[in-house]
Amino acid sequence: MAENVVDPEKELRTLLVKFDALGNITRATWYEFRQAALDLAPQLKPMDLALHAWEVVGHDTSKAYVNSLDLSKPSFLEDIAKLIVQSSTMMGETARLVKSQKPNEVFVEWDRCPWPEFARKYGATMEEDVLGCDMWFQTVIKDINEIFGTDVKLETTHAIPRGDKTCTRRLTMSDRHKKKGAKGQGEGAAKGDAKKHGGK
Amino acid sequence: MAQKAKWDYSDKPGAKMFPHLFKPIKIRNMTIPNRIKYAATEDNLNDHNGFITPAGLEYMRERAKGVVGGICCMQGVYMDPKREGQGYVGQAAAWDDKYLPGLTKMADAIKGEGAVSDYQLMHCGRVGGVEIDHCVGPSLVPQRLKIFRPVKEMTKEDIRRTIKEHAEAAKRGAQAGFEMMEISGIVGYLLSNFISSYTNKRTDEYGGDIEGRCRFMVDTIENVRDVIGKEMPLMVRLCAEELLDEVGGNTPEESMISYKLAEKAGIDCISVTQGWQESGTPVITRDIPQGKWLYNAKRAKEAVKVPISMAYRLFDPKIPNKAIGEGALDIWEMCRPMIADPHMPKKVLEGKLDEIRPCVACNLCLARLFRDAPMTCYVNPICAHESDPSWQAKPAETKKRIIVAGGGPAGLEFAYVAAQRGHEVHVFEEKDHLGGQIWHASKGLYGDEELMGMITYQHAMCKRHGVDFHLGQKVTAELLDEESPDTLIVASGVKYGYPKVPGIEKHPLVSALDVVEGKATVGDRVVIWGGKKPAISAALILSEKGKKVTMVFKERKVGKDVNPSYIWRYIQKLGNKGVKTYKEADIESFTDDGVIVKALYETRIPVKCDTVVYAEREPVRDLEAVAKEKGIEVQVIGDALVPRSLSNAIHDGYRMGIRI
Numbered sequence: 001m002a003e004n005v006v007d008p009e010k011e012l013r014t015l016l017v018k019f020d021a022l023g024n025i026t027r028a029t030w031y032e033f034r035q036a037a038l039d040l041a042p043q044l045k046p047m048d049l050a051l052h053a054w055e056v057v058g059h060d061t062s063k064a065y066v067n068s069l070d071l072s073k074p075s076f077l078e079d080i081a082k083l084i085v086q087s088s089t090m091m092g093e094t095a096r097l098v099k100s101q102k103p104n105e106v107f108v109e110w111d112r113c114p115w116p117e118f119a120r121k122y123g124a125t126m127e128e129d130v131l132g133c134d135m136w137f138q139t140v141i142k143d144i145n146e147i148f149g150t151d152v153k154l155e156t157t158h159a160i161p162r163g164d165k166t167c168t169r170r171l172t173m174s175d176r177h178k179k180k181g182a183k184g185q186g187e188g189a190a191k192g193d194a195k196k197h198g199g200k
Numbered sequence: 201m202a203q204k205a206k207w208d209y210s211d212k213p214g215a216k217m218f219p220h221l222f223k224p225i226k227i228r229n230m231t232i233p234n235r236i237k238y239a240a241t242e243d244n245l246n247d248h249n250g251f252i253t254p255a256g257l258e259y260m261r262e263r264a265k266g267v268v269g270g271i272c273c274m275q276g277v278y279m280d281p282k283r284e285g286q287g288y289v290g291q292a293a294a295w296d297d298k299y300l301p302g303l304t305k306m307a308d309a310i311k312g313e314g315a316v317s318d319y320q321l322m323h324c325g326r327v328g329g330v331e332i333d334h335c336v337g338p339s340l341v342p343q344r345l346k347i348f349r350p351v352k353e354m355t356k357e358d359i360r361r362t363i364k365e366h367a368e369a370a371k372r373g374a375q376a377g378f379e380m381m382e383i384s385g386i387v388g389y390l391l392s393n394f395i396s397s398y399t400n401k402r403t404d405e406y407g408g409d410i411e412g413r414c415r416f417m418v419d420t421i422e423n424v425r426d427v428i429g430k431e432m433p434l435m436v437r438l439c440a441e442e443l444l445d446e447v448g449g450n451t452p453e454e455s456m457i458s459y460k461l462a463e464k465a466g467i468d469c470i471s472v473t474q475g476w477q478e479s480g481t482p483v484i485t486r487d488i489p490q491g492k493w494l495y496n497a498k499r500a501k502e503a504v505k506v507p508i509s510m511a512y513r514l515f516d517p518k519i520p521n522k523a524i525g526e527g528a529l530d531i532w533e534m535c536r537p538m539i540a541d542p543h544m545p546k547k548v549l550e551g552k553l554d555e556i557r558p559c560v561a562c563n564l565c566l567a568r569l570f571r572d573a574p575m576t577c578y579v580n581p582i583c584a585h586e587s588d589p590s591w592q593a594k595p596a597e598t599k600k601r602i603i604v605a606g607g608g609p610a611g612l613e614f615a616y617v618a619a620q621r622g623h624e625v626h627v628f629e630e631k632d633h634l635g636g637q638i639w640h641a642s643k644g645l646y647g648d649e650e651l652m653g654m655i656t657y658q659h660a661m662c663k664r665h666g667v668d669f670h671l672g673q674k675v676t677a678e679l680l681d682e683e684s685p686d687t688l689i690v691a692s693g694v695k696y697g698y699p700k701v702p703g704i705e706k707h708p709l710v711s712a713l714d715v716v717e718g719k720a721t722v723g724d725r726v727v728i729w730g731g732k733k734p735a736i737s738a739a740l741i742l743s744e745k746g747k748k749v750t751m752v753f754k755e756r757k758v759g760k761d762v763n764p765s766y767i768w769r770y771i772q773k774l775g776n777k778g779v780k781t782y783k784e785a786d787i788e789s790f791t792d793d794g795v796i797v798k799a800l801y802e803t804r805i806p807v808k809c810d811t812v813v814y815a816e817r818e819p820v821r822d823l824e825a826v827a828k829e830k831g832i833e834v835q836v837i838g839d840a841l842v843p844r845s846l847s848n849a850i851h852d853g854y855r856m857g858i859r860i
Contacts, residue, residue: 008806009808012803012806013780013805016799016800016801016803016805089801092800094784094800094801
């Protein structure tokens with residue numbers, strides 16, 4: 001029957017439109033909540049508020065990440081980068097993993113990010129956007145290092161809100177952790193620590 | 201007040217062609233020799249403290265020359281030190297005597313060109329407060345447009361102070377030597393905020409019914425009249441039709457009551473306007489037919505006895521000439537046509553109609569103002585640079601023999617400017633007609649035929665300055681050998697192309713140009729590959745024919761090359777026609793029954809279609825290398841450099857023309 005025919009384009013398009021709208025609502029809500037907090041607590045500095053909020057988000061994100069990471073795998077660093085790409089894509093950004101020639105180095109590159117546009121719309125500074133984002137990732141990395149005993153480092157080399165063409169983040173870790181990552185040991189440690197941080 | 205010196209138009213061809221435009225009119229006790237008025241236009245050319253600058257003065261001097269004895273109104277001044285009434289960062293101010301020297305220079309500049317100097321008081325009301333955190337209005341009605349500041353409701357004391365500020369600023373205008381004065385009550389400024397039932401919810405004597413809502417206007421008129429004396433003509437610009445039905449704005453009948461009350465309060469001439477910035481109904485974009493709003497002028501003529509003036513899509517002098525002849529209008533008012541060509545009415549008088557640089561009603565000028573940028577014009581590169589000698593065409597120091605490859609807007613603009621400077625210029629055009637991309641673009645819908653007026657103008661200017669045309673002739677390496685020019689200008693425009701993606705052979709591909717020219721055969725379901733102006737034109741033409749159209753483009757928004765004050769019209773039309781758009785997307789592959797669109801968030805969406813129209817442009821500049829090899833000086837302009845808009849082509853051509 002004609003009315004039961006599924007139009008794949010229509011279905012996908014509907015989902016895409018909803019996803020896009022939801023992303024925008026999320027960003028708008030973030031800044032509206034920020035405004036409400038500043039209205040209620042005028043002594044707060046917007047930057048301090050933003051950094052703290054992103055730190056809270058970072059802790060939550062790291063809980064989700066640790067269950068997908070396995071220190072015994074040689075791809076540990078790359079897997080962190082992949083998770084960052086995944087989170088970013090889910091938030092409406094366009095990001096990709098860029099492999100390096102060096103073994104313990106990987107990059108995440110964003111060429112599209114809707115967040116600065118919302119920052120501008122709601123009167124937040126571009127620097128708040130950059131540093132907020134940094135705080136998110138640095139918190140995630142800090143938690144991962146605590147849980148896995150690693151020394152992963154994340155560095156922001158380019159930022160769209162600062163006028164760069166992309167946002168680029170460089171992830172590195174030293175060799176010594178790879179040796180430590182015997183199968184089973186890392187996994188158990190990771191899962192045990194994840195529980196402390198409220199992971200499943 | 202002294203009458204203006206008599207202007208004799210009797211031997212001018214334009215006065216015979218348009219007799220009604222060049223006959224005198226009396227406003228109060230002043231006789232104006234013609235029916236032409238340059239309407240007050242913000243230009244953001246003044247400094248950010250409201251002082252008039254040389255750039256602002258020269259801008260106005262050129263417009264004053266253009267009205268050939270008619271009325272020339274300077275931009276509206278804001279009148280309060282708190283800057284609540286300021287709607288534009290470069291708006292002139294008149295709230296203190298310190299502004300008098302600048303205002304006097306402005307009045308002198310206008311009068312120096314023989315025009316009637318007109319001064320406007322403009323409190324921007326709910327569109328104001330551009331440099332502060334709020335604006336003011338009669339009531340706290342939230343803004344519909346995000347760019348405007350939150351509204352603060354005026355107290356009675358605020359109202360009384362504002363009326364006094366109008367009177368004080370009016371006094372300064374008279375002291376500065378202006379001969380005529382007007383109060384602005386258009387598009388959502390303070391006067392209209394009080395008059396409109398949408399924005400005035402007051403229950404005191406300044407609100408209520410239409411008479412109450414007009415009280416602020418009446419009090420203002422009376423206070424201004426008190427300080428300027430009995431002789432000076434006083435005008436008001438008032439909305440005849442707010443087009444705000446969706447938010448409970450005034451009815452057209454209420455608007456006419458405001459006209460009658462203004463007349464009763466002592467107004468000598470009313471300028472008819474329609475629409476508000478907050479109205480969703482367009483009034484001045486290119487898709488609005490010229491002369492559409494004359495019915496409001498006619499209504500005004502029937503409602504009041506004072507002369508009626510009007511602007512709003514009256515670009516072709518035939519239209520106001522006829523309307524004045526029929527008694528539907530008294531004064532032809534304009535701003536955008538004289539932004540595009542400051543001497544427009546003068547050229548009308550001289551009968552040089554094809555030498556008028558036509559406004560294409562794109563509203564780039566407005567887009568700039570709302571972004572706190574100085575005035576600029578899409579088609580007039582000199583606009584707002586009148587005071588800068590480096591922007592003017594001066595005789596060339598070394599005369600050159602120049603070949604221009606391409607007869608589009610960039611090549612033609614260059615050609616006449618360079619020829620005017622003394623160069624020998626030859627335009628070679630491969631096709632048998634001029635116009636380049638504009639020849640195609642003018643076949644678009646909704647007024648796009650007006651774009652071709654620019655080519656007509658450039659062609660006339662080329663003829664006037666002795667440019668040689670070689671139509672149907674392509675510039676080749678051999679031709680360059682034969683002609684041996686000193687300089688080659690590559691203005692060869694674009695070609696339409698597409699990347700090779702898997703399965704592309706499965707579908708017939710047609711170009712956007714073939715669609716706009718009606719040459720292409722397309723099926724019922726069409727995907728347009730591109731999102732810029734050619735793609736929009738093709739989408740509108742096909743959807744108008746009932747085709748199911750989907751646009752796929754890489755940019756974040758449709759019409760990246762269309763200016764922000766016009767794109768909303770296209771978006772509205774595309775939406776009304778049911779055109780689907782995939783932004784930040786591309787065609788990844790072709791399938792048996794359509795294409796796979798790689799959309800946002802890496803989503804792959806199958807889109808059924810039977811025809812794909814490619815609408816992306818690539819520059820054509822092969823000749824650059826050929827010329828370089830031969831040691832010929834070469835410059836690339838217009839789309840051949842980077843495919844962009846008509847404006848970029850014109851501005852490229854002009855700038856190269858004055859430098860070469």
